[in-house]
Amino acid sequence: MTAVEEKRATEVVEICPFDRLIPGRGVAALLPDGRQVAIFRTVTDEVYALSNVDPFTKAAVLSRGIIGDVQGVPHVASPMLKHRFELATGYSLDDETVAVRTYPVRVIEGVVYVRP
Amino acid sequence: MRTLVVVGNGMVSHRLVEALRAEDTEGAWRVVVLAEEPRPAYDRVALTSYVDGWDVQALTLSGSDYAGDDLVELRLGDPVTSIDRAARKVTTASGHVQAYDALVLATGSRPFVPPVPGHDLPGCFVYRTIEDLDAIRAAVEHAKATKRGRAAAMVVGGGLLGLEAAKALRDMGLSPHVVEMAPRLMPIQVDDGGGRLLRKLVTDLDLTVHTGTSAERIEQDGDRLFTKLTNGTELDLDLVVFSAGVRPRDDLARSSGLEVGERGGIITDLACRTSDPDIWAVGECAAVEGRCYGLVAPGYTMAEIVAAQLLGRTGEFPGADLSTKLKLMGVDVASFGDAHAATENAVEVVLSDAVGGYYKKLVVSEPDADGKRLLLGGVLVGDASAYNLLRPLVGSPLPADPAAMLAPEGGSSAVGVDALPDEAQICSCNAVSKGAITSAIHDDGCDSVAKIKGCTKAGTTCGSCVPMLAKLLDACGVEQSKALCEHFAYSRQELFQILSATRITTFGELIAKHGTGSGCEICKPAVASILATLDTTDRDGGHVLAGEQATLQDTNDHFLANMQRNGTYSVVPRIPGGEITPARLKVIAEVAEEFGLYTKITGGQRIDLFGATVDQLPHIWKRLVDAGMESGHAYGKSLRTVKSCVGSTWCRYGVQDSVGLAVELELRYRGLRSPHKLKAGVSGCARECAEARGKDFGVIATEKGWNLYVGGNGGALPRHAELLASDLDKDTLITYIDRFLMFYVRTADRLQRTAPWIEEMDGGLDHLRAVIVDDKLGICEELDAAMAKHVENYADEWRGVLEDPEKLARFTSFVNAPGAPDPTISFRAERDQKVPVLLGVPEVVSR
Ligand code: SRM
Numbered sequence: 001m002t003a004v005e006e007k008r009a010t011e012v013v014e015i016c017p018f019d020r021l022i023p024g025r026g027v028a029a030l031l032p033d034g035r036q037v038a039i040f041r042t043v044t045d046e047v048y049a050l051s052n053v054d055p056f057t058k059a060a061v062l063s064r065g066i067i068g069d070v071q072g073v074p075h076v077a078s079p080m081l082k083h084r085f086e087l088a089t090g091y092s093l094d095d096e097t098v099a100v101r102t103y104p105v106r107v108i109e110g111v112v113y114v115r116p
Numbered sequence: 117m118r119t120l121v122v123v124g125n126g127m128v129s130h131r132l133v134e135a136l137r138a139e140d141t142e143g144a145w146r147v148v149v150l151a152e153e154p155r156p157a158y159d160r161v162a163l164t165s166y167v168d169g170w171d172v173q174a175l176t177l178s179g180s181d182y183a184g185d186d187l188v189e190l191r192l193g194d195p196v197t198s199i200d201r202a203a204r205k206v207t208t209a210s211g212h213v214q215a216y217d218a219l220v221l222a223t224g225s226r227p228f229v230p231p232v233p234g235h236d237l238p239g240c241f242v243y244r245t246i247e248d249l250d251a252i253r254a255a256v257e258h259a260k261a262t263k264r265g266r267a268a269a270m271v272v273g274g275g276l277l278g279l280e281a282a283k284a285l286r287d288m289g290l291s292p293h294v295v296e297m298a299p300r301l302m303p304i305q306v307d308d309g310g311g312r313l314l315r316k317l318v319t320d321l322d323l324t325v326h327t328g329t330s331a332e333r334i335e336q337d338g339d340r341l342f343t344k345l346t347n348g349t350e351l352d353l354d355l356v357v358f359s360a361g362v363r364p365r366d367d368l369a370r371s372s373g374l375e376v377g378e379r380g381g382i383i384t385d386l387a388c389r390t391s392d393p394d395i396w397a398v399g400e401c402a403a404v405e406g407r408c409y410g411l412v413a414p415g416y417t418m419a420e421i422v423a424a425q426l427l428g429r430t431g432e433f434p435g436a437d438l439s440t441k442l443k444l445m446g447v448d449v450a451s452f453g454d455a456h457a458a459t460e461n462a463v464e465v466v467l468s469d470a471v472g473g474y475y476k477k478l479v480v481s482e483p484d485a486d487g488k489r490l491l492l493g494g495v496l497v498g499d500a501s502a503y504n505l506l507r508p509l510v511g512s513p514l515p516a517d518p519a520a521m522l523a524p525e526g527g528s529s530a531v532g533v534d535a536l537p538d539e540a541q542i543c544s545c546n547a548v549s550k551g552a553i554t555s556a557i558h559d560d561g562c563d564s565v566a567k568i569k570g571c572t573k574a575g576t577t578c579g580s581c582v583p584m585l586a587k588l589l590d591a592c593g594v595e596q597s598k599a600l601c602e603h604f605a606y607s608r609q610e611l612f613q614i615l616s617a618t619r620i621t622t623f624g625e626l627i628a629k630h631g632t633g634s635g636c637e638i639c640k641p642a643v644a645s646i647l648a649t650l651d652t653t654d655r656d657g658g659h660v661l662a663g664e665q666a667t668l669q670d671t672n673d674h675f676l677a678n679m680q681r682n683g684t685y686s687v688v689p690r691i692p693g694g695e696i697t698p699a700r701l702k703v704i705a706e707v708a709e710e711f712g713l714y715t716k717i718t719g720g721q722r723i724d725l726f727g728a729t730v731d732q733l734p735h736i737w738k739r740l741v742d743a744g745m746e747s748g749h750a751y752g753k754s755l756r757t758v759k760s761c762v763g764s765t766w767c768r769y770g771v772q773d774s775v776g777l778a779v780e781l782e783l784r785y786r787g788l789r790s791p792h793k794l795k796a797g798v799s800g801c802a803r804e805c806a807e808a809r810g811k812d813f814g815v816i817a818t819e820k821g822w823n824l825y826v827g828g829n830g831g832a833l834p835r836h837a838e839l840l841a842s843d844l845d846k847d848t849l850i851t852y853i854d855r856f857l858m859f860y861v862r863t864a865d866r867l868q869r870t871a872p873w874i875e876e877m878d879g880g881l882d883h884l885r886a887v888i889v890d891d892k893l894g895i896c897e898e899l900d901a902a903m904a905k906h907v908e909n910y911a912d913e914w915r916g917v918l919e920d921p922e923k924l925a926r927f928t929s930f931v932n933a934p935g936a937p938d939p940t941i942s943f944r945a946e947r948d949q950k951v952p953v954l955l956g957v958p959e960v961v962s963r
C-alpha cells in the first residue's frame with residue numbers, strides 16, 4: 001500500500017469492498033466531481049490508485065490495462081497504445097516528462113477508500 | 117541518352133538490368149531487352165518446383181516485367197536473328213530493327229541432345245524452359261489417361277539436371293529410368309565412393325539407375341517408345357527426357373563474326389567484352405577467357421561486372437566457385453573446391469557409413485611448415501550439414517583435425533564461423549563475403565537475418581546460406597535473444613513446451629517456477645494464449661476469462677471486444693464466409709439502432725458495430741446470441757475470417773463451392789488462439805476473387821480439387837501465400853490445414869504471423885511441407901489430435917460470459933457507480949451516424 005497520511009473518513013471517498021478487486025487487475029471509480037480513478041490490486045494484495053486517463057491518448061482507460069513489473073517496480077500498461085506508468089508514482093516509463101496523477105488509497109476494515 | 121540492348125531475358129539478363137537500373141540514377145542508359153521466351157524472366161534454377169503446382173507466377177523473378185520503369189523496354193517472344201555490327205543494329209524474327217550503343221548477349225545455353233537414332237520422335241523432350249515442362253506434363257497426362265499401370269520414362273543423363281528431371285517425373289507419378297554414360301551418377305561433382313552411396317539412396321526412392329551405358333536407339337512402338345541400351349537392356353517407355361548437358365547459344369555471335377571458343381561459347385576477356393568492344397557476353401553463353409560456366413552465380417558476377425562498366429567503372433571476372441549443394445528427393449549432395457583431388461600432393465580423408473547413409477570426403481594439402489593442412493575441397497553425400505562451414509574454408513588451414521570435422525555434426529559444432537577468414541564467401545549465389553556481412557552487422561546496424569538480407573543480398577537466392585547468417589550474428593555478439601521479456605528467459609515456443617510438458621495450468625505457478633517477478637503486458641497475454649490453446653477444459657470449460665486467466669488478457673480479450681480511441685468498444689459477430697441471411701442482417705440492424713451504434717462493413721466481409729460502452733456490451737451480445745449469432749473474435753489473436761467468393765453455386769466460372777468450404781473452415785477454426793491473428797480465404801476458381809493468396813492460408817479451387825497456399829498477409833508488408841500442395845480432396849485439405857495451424861500455434865514467436873514464421877524456419881516451405889505432408893518429425897498424429905480437441909471443445913465465448921454472473925459483473929464502467937455514464941465519452945453526428953468526440957482532460961503532472 002502506498003504511504004497514506006492519517007485521514008478522517010469524511011475526507012475520503014468510499015469505493016468498494018476490497019474483495020471486489022481482482023488480484024492482478026484494475027477497476028475504474030467515479031469521484032463526486034466527475035474525475036475518474038483507476039484502482040489496482042496486485043497479486044501480492046497491494047493497492048494503488050491513479051488517474052484513469054491515459055495522458056498520451058486522453059482516453060479514460062488505464063484501469064483496463066495489464067499490470068506487471070519492470071525490474072520489480074510495479075506498473076500498468078495502458079491498453080490504448082501500451083504506454084507504461086509506475087503504479088506508485090504515476091511516472092511514465094516511456095517519456096520522462098510525463099506522469100499521471102496518483103491518489104492516496106487505503107483499505108480499512110475490508111473497504112477501499114480514495115482521497116480525492 | 118544511350119541505348120543498351122540485351123539479347124535474352126534469362127536469369128543473368130535480369131540481374132544485369134536490375135543492377136544497372138539500381139545504380140544508373142542519372143538515367144544514362146535506356147535498356148531494351150529482346151526476348152525469345154514469351155514471359156518475363158523466371159527462376160530457372162527452381163524450374164523443377166514448377167511441377168508442384170504448375171504456377172508460373174511462383175517462379176517469376178520479382179520485378180522482371182519492369183513495370184513502372186520507363187527506361188526499360190521488354191519485348192517478349194521475338195528472338196534476335198542477326199546482328200549488324202557495322203551499323204550497330206540487331207534484327208528480330210518479326211523484322212523489328214533495334215539500334216544499340218552497347219549490346220549484351222545473354223542467350224544462355226541449349227540442352228545438348230546426343231545424336232541417338234530416334235532422338236527427335238514425338239515423346240522425346242528436353243528440360244530447360246516452362247514450355248518444356250508443360251509439354252512433358254501433357255505427355256504424362258496422355259500416358260496416364262490411355263494406359264493401365266505405371267507409366268515409365270527414361271532420363272538420358274545422370275548429372276545434376278538429369279536427377280532433377282527424374283525427380284520431377286517421379287513426382288508426376290512415373291517410374292523414371294536414369295541412364296548415365298559415366299560409371300557413376302553426378303560424375304562431375306562426386307567421386308566413386310559418393311556416387312555409390314548416391315545410387316543406393318536414389319534407388320531407394322524408386323528411381324532405376326543404369327550407369328556405364330547409353331541409349332543405342334529409340335524407336336516408336338504404337339503410341340509408346342522402345343529403347344535399347346548399349347548394355348543390352350531394353351526398356352518400354354512413355355517418354356524420354358534428354359538432360360545430357362548444355363551447349364552455349366553462340367549462333368548469333370558466330371554469324372556476326374564474333375570470336376567463339378573451340379568447344380563453343382562466345383569468347384570474352386575478363387571484363388566480359390567480346391572481340392567487338394561494343395558487345396559483351398554474360399551468363400552461360402559466355403566463354404570468359406575460353407571457359408564457360410553452367411551455374412547461375414558466375415553469371416550474376418558477370419552481370420554485375422558489365423553493369424559497372426556501362427556506368428564508367430571497371431570490373432574483372434574473378435573466377436568462380438563451382439561448389440554445388442542440392443537436395444534431391446531428400447538426399448543431400450554437396451561438392452566443393454577440388455572435389456577430385458586433382459591438386460598435386462593432395463590427400464583425401466574419407467568417412468563412409470553405408471548404414472548411416474552418408475559419405476564424406478575432404479581433400480587437404482600436405483602439411484605446411486607449421487604442420488597445418490589447407491582445405492582444398494570435398495564431397496558430401498547423404499549428410500551435407502557441414503557444407504556451409506566447410507565451403508568458405510577452402511584455401512584456408514583446417515581449424516581442426518580433418519576426421520574430427522567430418523564426424524557427424526562435427527562440421528557445425530567442432531568449428532565455429534569464427535574460424536572463417538574475412539574473405540571467405542558466405543553467400544556464393546550473391547558473392548557476399550564474411551567481411552561484408554560482419555561489416556553490415558557492425559557498421560550498418562543489421563541486427564537480424566532479414567536486415568542482413570536487405571543490406572547485402574546474401575541469402576536472397578537459394579537460401580542455403582541463411583543458417584550461416586544467423587551464426588554470424590551470434591558470433592558478432594548480436595544477441596538474438598529469444599527471451600519473451602524480462603520475466604521469462606524463454607521463447608514463446610519454449611514456454612509452449614514447458615506448459616504442455618509440465619501441465620502447469622496457471623500463470624502464477626509458471627512464473628514462480630520458471631520465471632522472475634510478477635509478469636507484464638508482454639508475457640501475460642502470450643501465456644494466456646498458450647493456455648487457451650492447450651487443453652484446459654478441466655478449468656471452467658476452458659473459457660478465456662476463467663479464473664486467473666482473466667487478469668492476463670489484453671483489454672480486447674478481457675472485454676471480448678475491440679477497444680476504440682475513446683475507450684468505447686466495437687462489436688463484431690461472426691458471419692462465416694461472409695454469408696448471412698436477411699433475418700440476421702435485420703437483427704444486427706435492430707441492435708445497432710437500439711444501442712445507437714455506428715455501423716460499417718469491414719474489410720473482412722462482415723459488419724462492425726462501434727461505440728458500445730463496457731456496460732452495454734453484455735446487453736448487445738445477449739440480443740445477438742439469442743438470435744443465434746456468436747463472437748467473431750475480432751478482438752483475439754485467433755481466427756478472424758475466412759473470406760469467400762461466390763463460387764460455383766452462382767458464378768459462371770466457379771469450379772467448386774467456395775462459400776460452402778469457407779463456412780466449414782471458419783466454423784472449424786473459430787476460437788483457436790494463436791501467436792497472431794489468422795486470416796483465410798477460399799476462391800472458387802483461379803480468378804481469385806477472395807484474395808486467398810493474401811491470407812495466412814488460402815484455398816483456390818481447381819478442376820480436380822483444391823490448391824492450398826500458406827503464409828500470405830496484407831498489412832504493412834504484404835506477402836503472397838505460397839503453394840503448399842495442389843489438387844487436394846477436401847479431407848486431405850482440411851488435414852493439412854489442421855496441421856499447418858497447430859504447428860504454427862506451437863512453434864511461432866509471439867506476434868509473428870505465418871509469413872515471417874515460415875521465412876525464419878530452417879528449410880522454409882520445404883521443411884514445412886515435409887512436416888505436414890510427409891510427417892518428417894513424426895508429430896502429425898499429435899497435431900491432428902490437438903486440432904480434433906479444439907474443434908470438439910469449441911464454445912462461444914460470449915455465451916459463456918452471459919451464462920456466468922461473476923464474469924458478467926466485470927462489465928461495469930464504475931465499480932462505485934454501476935450504470936453511471938462515463939463523462940469522458942461523447943459523440944457527434946457525421947453522415948447520419950455517431951462518431952466519437954475526444955473530451956478526456958488529461959491529468960498530467962509535470963515532472
Ligand atoms: C474493422 C477493420 C477495418 C474495416 O473497417 O474494414 C479492421 C480494423 C482494425 N485492424 Fe485491421 N481491420 C480490418 C481488416 C483488415 C485487413 C483486411 C482483411 O482482413 O481482409 C487487413 C489486411 C490483411 C491482413 O491482416 O493480412 C488488416 C490489417 C491489420 C493489421 C496489419 C497486420 C499485419 O500483419 O501487418 C493490423 C495490426 C495488427 O494486427 O498488429 C490491424 C489491426 C486492426 C485493429 C484491430 C487495430 C486496433 O488494435 O485497434 C483495428 C480495430 C478493429 C475493431 O475495432 O473492430 N489490421 N485489417 C477490418 C476488420 C475485418 C474483420 O471483419 O475482422
Ligand SMILES: Cc1cc2nc3c(=O)[nH]c(=O)nc-3n(C[C@H](O)[C@H](O)[C@H](O)COP(=O)(O)OP(=O)(O)OC[C@H]3O[C@@H](n4cnc5c(N)ncnc54)[C@H](O)[C@@H]3O)c2cc1C
Nearest residue numbers: 124126127128151152160195196223224399400410411412
Ligand atoms: C532444371 C535446371 C536446374 C538448374 N539448377 C541449377 C542450380 O541448382 N544451380 C545453378 O547455379 N544453376 C542451375 N541451373 C542452371 C541455371 O539455370 C543457368 O546457369 C542460368 O539460368 C543461366 O542464366 P542465363 O541468363 O545465362 O541463361 P538462361 O536463363 O538460359 O537465359 C537465356 C535466355 O535467352 C533467350 N535467348 C536465347 N537466344 C536468344 C535470341 N537470339 N534472342 C532473344 N532471346 C534469346 C533464351 O530463350 C533464354 O530465355 C539449372 C538449370 C536448369 C534447366
Ligand code: SF4
Nearest residue numbers: 761767770800804805
Ligand atoms: S474466384 Fe472465380 S468462382 Fe469465385 S467469384 Fe471470382 S470468378 Fe467466380
Ligand code: FES
Nearest residue numbers: 543545577578579
Ligand atoms: S548461397 Fe544461395 S542465397 Fe546465399
